[in-house]
Amino acid sequence: MKIYTAPMAGTTDYSFRKILEKFEPDFLFTEMVNANLLNRENDTTINELLKCDNKEKTGTQIFGGDKNELVSGILKLKNFGFRKININMGCPQPKIVKNGAGSALLENYDLVNQVLLETQDIGAEISIKIRVGYKDFDNPEIFLNLANKHNLDFICVHGRTQEQMYLGTADWEIVEKLSKMTRNTQFFGNGDLFEPSEIKRKITPCNLDGIILSRGIIGNPWLIPQTREFLQSGKINTIQTFDETKSLALEHLQNIVENKGENKAVLEINKFLRPYFQRFWDKNLDRNSEFAVIENFYDENLKSKIDKIILEKGILEKIKMIEML
Numbered sequence: 381m382k383i384y385t386a387p388m389a390g391t392t393d394y395s396f397r398k399i400l401e402k403f404e405p406d407f408l409f410t411e412m413v414n415a416n417l418l419n420r421e422n423d424t425t426i427n428e429l430l431k432c433d434n435k436e437k438t439g440t441q442i443f444g445g446d447k448n449e450l451v452s453g454i455l456k457l458k459n460f461g462f463r464k465i466n467i468n469m470g471c472p473q474p475k476i477v478k479n480g481a482g483s484a485l486l487e488n489y490d491l492v493n494q495v496l497l498e499t500q501d502i503g504a505e506i507s508i509k510i511r512v513g514y515k516d517f518d519n520p521e522i523f524l525n526l527a528n529k530h531n532l533d534f535i536c537v538h539g540r541t542q543e544q545m546y547l548g549t550a551d552w553e554i555v556e557k558l559s560k561m562t563r564n565t566q567f568f569g570n571g572d573l574f575e576p577s578e579i580k581r582k583i584t585p586c587n588l589d590g591i592i593l594s595r596g597i598i599g600n601p602w603l604i605p606q607t608r609e610f611l612q613s614g615k616i617n618t619i620q621t622f623d624e625t626k627s628l629a630l631e632h633l634q635n636i637v638e639n640k641g642e643n644k645a646v647l648e649i650n651k652f653l654r655p656y657f658q659r660f661w662d663k664n665l666d667r668n669s670e671f672a673v674i675e676n677f678y679d680e681n682l683k684s685k686i687d688k689i690i691l692e693k694g695i696l697e698k699i700k701m702i703e704m705l
C-alpha cells in the first residue's frame with residue numbers, strides 16, 4: 381500500500397515537505413499551482429511554490445479552467461523536471477470553481493479529456509485527483525474510465541462532494557465501489573485519514589494501490605510510519621515523544637526562516653503549532669489503547685503556553701519559548 385502526501389495549498393511548501401521527507405512517504409506533492417500564473421512565469425509560482433530539490437520523489441499539481449493554459453502549464457512543469465503531474469479536480473473554494481477550475485472540472489469532461497489527449501505523449505506521469513460530486517454531477521465513474529482510457533498514472537478519489545467543502549465525512553463506500561471497478565490505472569483513496577486503525581478500517585474493504593494523507597499529517601507526520609507499520613504488522617513501533625515534537629517544530633520554523641525569511645516564518649509556523657502539540661493536551665486521546673502510540677505526557681498548561689507562542693511576534697523570542705516548553 382503506497383502512502384503519498386497530498387498537495388495542500390499554503391501547507392505543503394518546501395519547508396514542510398523537508399519535514400515530511402524525514403518520515404519517508406512513498407511520494408510527496410507540492411502545493412497546487414495556478415496554470416495561468418505558471419504560464420506567465422509568475423515569480424512566487426516558479427521560485428516559491430515549485431521550489432523542490434527532490435523531483436524524483438516529489439510531484440506537483442496544477443489547477444485551471446482553460447484547456448490551453450492547462451496543456452501548456454503541464455508541459456512547463458514537465459520541462460521544470462517534474463515527473464508526476466496531478467490535475468486538481470477537487471478544490472471546492474468558490475474563487476477557484478468560479479473560474480471553472482478545481483472541482484468545477486468535474487462538469488467539464490470534454491475539457492479534461494482534451495487536456496489528457498494533448499499531454500499523453502509528453503513523457504510525464506499524469507494523474508487526476510477528484511471529488512465525488514459537484515452541483516448536478518454525481519458520476520465519478522466517468523473519470524475512472526477516462527483515467528483508464530488515457531493510461532493515467534493514477535486517479536485519487538476524495539469521497540466528499542464540492543458542496544461539503546471539508547465538512548461532514550468522506551464517503552468511503554463510494555471510494556470502495558469505484559476502486560473495485562475494472563481499471564488499468566492505479567487507484568488512491570483520500571479523505572478523513574487521521575489515525576492508523578481508522579485508516580485500516582476504511583481501506584480494508586477497498587481495492588487500493590495507495591492512500592493520500594492530507595490533514596492527518598499536519599502537525600503529525602508520525603502518521604506516515606505509524607500507518608505503514610500498522611498496515612504491515614498490526615503493530616506500531618514509532619512513538620511520538622514530546623522532545624522529538626519540540627525539535628521537529630523548531631526545525632520546521634528554521635526551514636521557513638531560511639526559505640521565506642523571519643517575518644513570514646513568525647506567522648506561518650503558527651498554523652502548525654497547535655497541531656504539533658495538541659496531542660499532548662488532548663484528554664480525549666485514549667493513551668492506554670493499543671493505538672495510542674504517543675508518549676504518556678499531559679500538561680495542563682501546555683495549551684496556554686502554545687497560545688502565547690503563537691502571539692509572539694519576535695522570531696528569537698518565539699524560538700526560545702518553544703525550546704523552553
Ligand SMILES: Cc1cc2nc3c(=O)[nH]c(=O)nc-3n(C[C@H](O)[C@H](O)[C@H](O)COP(=O)(O)O)c2cc1C
Pocket residue numbers: 386387388389390391411412441468469470471509538546550570571572573574593594595596
Ligand atoms: C489546507 C488545505 C489545503 C489543501 N490544498 C489542496 C490542494 O492544493 N490540492 C488538492 O488536491 N487538495 C487540497 N486539499 C485537499 C486535501 O488534499 C484532501 O483531499 C482533503 O483534505 C481530504 O483529505 P483529509 O480529510 O484526509 O484531509 C487541501 C486541504 C487542506 C486542509
